[in-house]
Amino acid sequence: MLKFENVTKVFNGPQGEVVALNDVSFAVESGEMVVVRGPSGCGKSTLLLTAGTLLRPTQGAVSIGGTDPYASTPSLRSALRASTIGFVFQQFHLVPYLSVLENVMLPSVVQFADDAALRAQDLLARFGLEHRAHHVPAQLSVGERQRTAMARALFSRPKLLLADEPTGNLDSENGGIVLKALNAFAAEGGSVLLVTHDSAKGIGSARTLQMINGGLVSQNGGQL
Numbered sequence: 001m002l003k004f005e006n007v008t009k010v011f012n013g014p015q016g017e018v019v020a021l022n023d024v025s026f027a028v029e030s031g032e033m034v035v036v037r038g039p040s041g042c043g044k045s046t047l048l049l050t051a052g053t054l055l056r057p058t059q060g061a062v063s064i065g066g067t068d069p070y071a072s073t074p075s076l077r078s079a080l081r082a083s084t085i086g087f088v089f090q091q092f093h094l095v096p097y098l099s100v101l102e103n104v105m106l107p108s109v110v111q112f113a114d115d116a117a118l119r120a121q122d123l124l125a126r127f128g129l130e131h132r133a134h135h136v137p138a139q140l141s142v143g144e145r146q147r148t149a150m151a152r153a154l155f156s157r158p159k160l161l162l163a164d165e166p167t168g169n170l171d172s173e174n175g176g177i178v179l180k181a182l183n184a185f186a187a188e189g190g191s192v193l194l195v196t197h198d199s200a201k202g203i204g205s206a207r208t209l210q211m212i213n214g215g216l217v218s219q220n221g222g223q224l
């Protein structure tokens with residue numbers, strides 16, 4: 001589903017060039033969750049943004065479902081992103097003045113206009129948020145905000161979920177709910193790429209890769 005081939009990303013920072021991704025090759029198949037661990041600054045966010053079609057690599061090829069997003073026009077790239085990828089961040093990025101229900105419906109209001117509210121309500125129920133549908137994010141607990149963000153990420157029926165420290169701000173109960181949902185998404189045939197700097201529990205049988213200075217190595221000698 002997601003494939004990186006010899007991907008390198010170099011930033012031109014104030015102190016010169018920074019190699020944020022260094023010749024990274026790996027794949028995430030359908031039905032698989034891959035966890036990338038690594039210390040702060042090793043390149044995890046750069047990896048996710050590049051996978052998310054939001055940051056063009058300096059070298060190498062990215063493929064999502066067989067398509068190279070960076071070989072497409074910006075509008076085709078956006079369309080691929082909207083139809084294929086869901087994002088979950090540590091900071092939930094909910095729209096503060098929209099209700100929980102509206103936030104969940106946000107990704108594809110046009111595409112799913114007819115059944116958007118029904119689908120959003122189903123997702124709210126799945127994450128135990130029915131009673132919060134008409135609240136705004138500021139009225140929610142931190143765990144409820146992340147569950148709302150998970151519901152939003154799943155709304156468009158993505159094939160690939162990209163998660164950046166999704167449990168970083170959560171207590172163990174809410175962190176467990178989020179990890180369970182990510183595992184369930186993979187068990188149903190989706191692909192998950194989760195990056196974290198901690199040793200999050202509950203990642204199940206997910207393959208774990210280690211990121212060091214922009215490079216990716218297998219943690220247990222297995223396949224990348």
Ligand SMILES: Nc1ncnc2c1ncn2[C@@H]1O[C@H](COP(=O)(O)OP(=O)(O)OP(=O)(O)O)[C@@H](O)[C@H]1O
Nearest residue numbers: 011012013018020039040041042043044045046197
């Ligand atoms: N836009 C940019 N311009 C210059 N350098 C950048 C830019 N974005 C990231 N970097 C550098 O690239 C390297 C990798 O950054 P990245 O944010 O991917 O790391 P990270 O592993 O996600 O860190 P953290 O866990 O702290 O979020 C760092 O040295 C960072 O300073």
